[in-house]
Amino acid sequence: MAGVSKQTASRVVNGSAQVTDETRARVLQCIEVLGFRPSTLARQLTAGRSLTLGVVNNTAVGHLMCGDAYVGMVRQADGMGYALLNKEMSDFSRASVDAMLDQMIERQVDGIILAGPEIGHSHDWLDDYPLDTLPMPLIAINARPRAGVEVVGFDNFLAGQNATRHLLSLQRRRIGHLSGPRNRWVSQRRVEGWLSALDEAGLPECKAYCVEGSWEAESGGPGLRRLLELCPDLDAVFVSSDRMALGVLMEAQRLGIKVPGQLAVMGIDNDTQSAFFDPPLTTMTQDTPDMAEVALRQLIRRICDRHDEPYPPGCAPEESSMLTHRLIARESTVGATAA
Amino acid sequence: MAGVSKQTASRVVNGSAQVTDETRARVLQCIEVLGFRPSTLARQLTAGRSLTLGVVNNTAVGHLMCGDAYVGMVRQADGMGYALLNKEMSDFSRASVDAMLDQMIERQVDGIILAGPEIGHSHDWLDDYPLDTLPMPLIAINARPRAGVEVVGFDNFLAGQNATRHLLSLQRRRIGHLSGPRNRWVSQRRVEGWLSALDEAGLPECKAYCVEGSWEAESGGPGLRRLLELCPDLDAVFVSSDRMALGVLMEAQRLGIKVPGQLAVMGIDNDTQSAFFDPPLTTMTQDTPDMAEVALRQLIRRICDRHDEPYPPGCAPEESSMLTHRLIARESTVGATAA
DNA sequence: CTGAAAGCGCTTACAG
DNA sequence: CTGAAAGCGCTTACAG
Numbered sequence: 001m002a003g004v005s006k007q008t009a010s011r012v013v014n015g016s017a018q019v020t021d022e023t024r025a026r027v028l029q030c031i032e033v034l035g036f037r038p039s040t041l042a043r044q045l046t047a048g049r050s051l052t053l054g055v056v057n058n059t060a061v062g063h064l065m066c067g068d069a070y071v072g073m074v075r076q077a078d079g080m081g082y083a084l085l086n087k088e089m090s091d092f093s094r095a096s097v098d099a100m101l102d103q104m105i106e107r108q109v110d111g112i113i114l115a116g117p118e119i120g121h122s123h124d125w126l127d128d129y130p131l132d133t134l135p136m137p138l139i140a141i142n143a144r145p146r147a148g149v150e151v152v153g154f155d156n157f158l159a160g161q162n163a164t165r166h167l168l169s170l171q172r173r174r175i176g177h178l179s180g181p182r183n184r185w186v187s188q189r190r191v192e193g194w195l196s197a198l199d200e201a202g203l204p205e206c207k208a209y210c211v212e213g214s215w216e217a218e219s220g221g222p223g224l225r226r227l228l229e230l231c232p233d234l235d236a237v238f239v240s241s242d243r244m245a246l247g248v249l250m251e252a253q254r255l256g257i258k259v260p261g262q263l264a265v266m267g268i269d270n271d272t273q274s275a276f277f278d279p280p281l282t283t284m285t286q287d288t289p290d291m292a293e294v295a296l297r298q299l300i301r302r303i304c305d306r307h308d309e310p311y312p313p314g315c316a317p318e319e320s321s322m323l324t325h326r327l328i329a330r331e332s333t334v335g336a337t338a339a
Numbered sequence: 340m341a342g343v344s345k346q347t348a349s350r351v352v353n354g355s356a357q358v359t360d361e362t363r364a365r366v367l368q369c370i371e372v373l374g375f376r377p378s379t380l381a382r383q384l385t386a387g388r389s390l391t392l393g394v395v396n397n398t399a400v401g402h403l404m405c406g407d408a409y410v411g412m413v414r415q416a417d418g419m420g421y422a423l424l425n426k427e428m429s430d431f432s433r434a435s436v437d438a439m440l441d442q443m444i445e446r447q448v449d450g451i452i453l454a455g456p457e458i459g460h461s462h463d464w465l466d467d468y469p470l471d472t473l474p475m476p477l478i479a480i481n482a483r484p485r486a487g488v489e490v491v492g493f494d495n496f497l498a499g500q501n502a503t504r505h506l507l508s509l510q511r512r513r514i515g516h517l518s519g520p521r522n523r524w525v526s527q528r529r530v531e532g533w534l535s536a537l538d539e540a541g542l543p544e545c546k547a548y549c550v551e552g553s554w555e556a557e558s559g560g561p562g563l564r565r566l567l568e569l570c571p572d573l574d575a576v577f578v579s580s581d582r583m584a585l586g587v588l589m590e591a592q593r594l595g596i597k598v599p600g601q602l603a604v605m606g607i608d609n610d611t612q613s614a615f616f617d618p619p620l621t622t623m624t625q626d627t628p629d630m631a632e633v634a635l636r637q638l639i640r641r642i643c644d645r646h647d648e649p650y651p652p653g654c655a656p657e658e659s660s661m662l663t664h665r666l667i668a669r670e671s672t673v674g675a676t677a678a
Numbered sequence: 679c680t681g682a683a684a685g686c687g688c689t690t691a692c693a694g
Numbered sequence: 695c696t697g698a699a700a701g702c703g704c705t706t707a708c709a710g
Contacts, residue, residue, distance in 0.1 A: 011680090019679070039703050045688090046704055046706080071398055071427050074427045078427065083424045106379045246615070346696080347696060353689090378687050682709080693699095
């Protein structure tokens with residue numbers, strides 16, 4: 001070492017108190033001159049922690065971990081000194097899952113976030129995989145509840161319920177639902193929420209007015225037509241994504257159906273475009289950046305648990321892992337200016 | 340070691356030929372039994388390479404590195420054994436840039452992708468930063484050309500030119516342009532391409548019909564109104580994003596302007612929704628997953644260059660770093676069924 | 679308050 | 695074909 005020793009240098013870098021001011025100054029100067037940067041790699045080796053978190057995505061069109069949500073996660077991780085190792089998977093066969101887990105283990109990831117989304121049987125390996133054998137904790141986002149698996153996510157049942165209640169509060173009584181794909185956990189829960197609100201309101205006859213969509217705009221038009229076949233005087237439709245709601249609005253326009261006059265339409269997602277649909281779309285926002293951050297903090301707490309360490313600042317208290325959508329009422333249901 | 344030695348084990352793991360079949364078998368068995376996984380960390384330490392690439396995003400609404408593009412990048416990296424370290428930045432002050440670079444150095448990243456987008460002066464630090472001092476190569480995506488900086492990206496000039504040529508080929512003669520924010524390099528190039536196609540066609544009077552938008556749907560309506568003030572009998576508008584084009588279409592409908600009969604409208608981006616606008620939107624697609632992959636391969640080539648290594652399979656020949664948009668003609672300009 | 683030793687889990691020469 | 699040694703750049707006890 002250029003001046004003193006070596007473990008002294010280490011002490012200075014790590015801000016240990018056991019150093020004379022004079023020595024510290026000398027070392028710091030050398031560090032400055034040499035442009036020295038501690039090697040995270042070596043540090044990780046000795047510490048037995050990689051300061052890296054694995055993020056497993058289920059690659060699908062418009063998946064959740066895009067955009068805002070992902071940015072939130074990166075930010076949160078970055079702020080706590082963690083890097084993220086992304087893995088894109090579309091096939092969740094046992095072999096793929098094992099390969100993924102192998103990679104996570106080899107890279108010595110400190111924890112894993114199964115970001116999802118859960119599609120069909122994609123997450124079923126969680127049922128019989130011995131998660132407790134994994135050298136690191138795992139947290140799933142928006143997944144179906146399973147014994148032994150910690151999940152952070154939105155309460156989609158409540159979302160469906162509240163969306164429907166909103167339509168009910170506007171005196172709608174023939175409320176249909178255009179759902180997302182039925183093999184998606186979130187879709188199912190929203191359907192169940194819608195059904196439960198119908199029960200609450202004593203409108204069991206509406207339960208038949210349910211059509212499955214694809215999440216995408218293209219399924220909106222056909223979806224609305226199918227719903228109208230099921231119930232010609234439908235007066236409201238709760239659509240499970242803003243993109244499909246766009247399709248619904250356009251089809252309504254084509255059919256000469258006034259929104260919200262004859263038909264109230266609402267979506268879920270709060271896409272940036274939704275406020276500029278014609279009419280502006282009532283929707284429910286999921287604060288996905290929030291969710292990503294909550295998931296990350298939860299994971300970090302579990303990591304600390306394993307190492308018997310206290311939670312770092314920012315992860316201080318345990319927080320709820322069940323998040324809530326927020327209603328954004330716009331003209332497609334409340335019809336302020338439009339008719 | 341459970342059986343033989345240690346560097347022998349290393350040889351087996353790395354598939355060196357210098358081992359008896361018998362010994363190899365024995366070692367492999369032990370590996371199996373113990374569930375042994377080589378530590379990438381330690382390997383990285385000795386190799387002096389982290390097998391990690393830094394990705395710097397300029398955090399902005401709807402930025403390029405979302406969705407498809409990012410998935411393409413992760414896939415490509417994953418396939419070559421590289422992990423990605425993401426960094427989200429919104430402030431590109433000298434201090435932030437230095438902090439980012441410090442982090443990249445400390446994590447011993449093997450190369451950096453400046454994913455952009457370039458907004459205003461965000462990338463100006465490249466002008467005077469001594470890039471050659473960096474211990475790793477850097478590649479910028481869709482950035483303004485700069486001496487000493489390697490860039491991979493789309494030819495937005497050509498995109499503007501070809502979009503305009505498409506409209507010209509449909510006998511449009513009063514072609515306006517709704518651009519993205521002027522402080523964005525891609526916007527500027529598209530404007531220039533549009534201008535150049537107008538020159539080609541001998542329509543200099545159109546050059547005045549240019550309005551600046553925000554990229555978002557909300558600027559489409561006002562944009563169209565401004566353009567109509569500039570040229571009441573406008574017969575075509577080249578819009579620099581599909582989202583703004585949605586705004587334009589809706590405003591046209593509101594104003595009773597027939598698309599494409601009276602006004603041909605085209606966008607850029609090929610958003611999933613665009614095919615379901617009313618009418619379906621002609622647009623230009625950027626194959627961003629492609630771009631991300633090209634950028635990644637380019638970076639890996641540069642890394643190999645520094646280490647005097649041959650390019651790995653898949654990165655074999657040098658490839659062009661200037662990509663081209665592809666026109667997708669739909670009814671908003673060619674008006675197959677609509678009128 | 680500071681230094682000499684041993685080790686994190688691998689790998690690369692160098693000897694047998 | 696296989697093993698003993700030294701080192702990657704740090705850190706954690708243990709001595710002075």
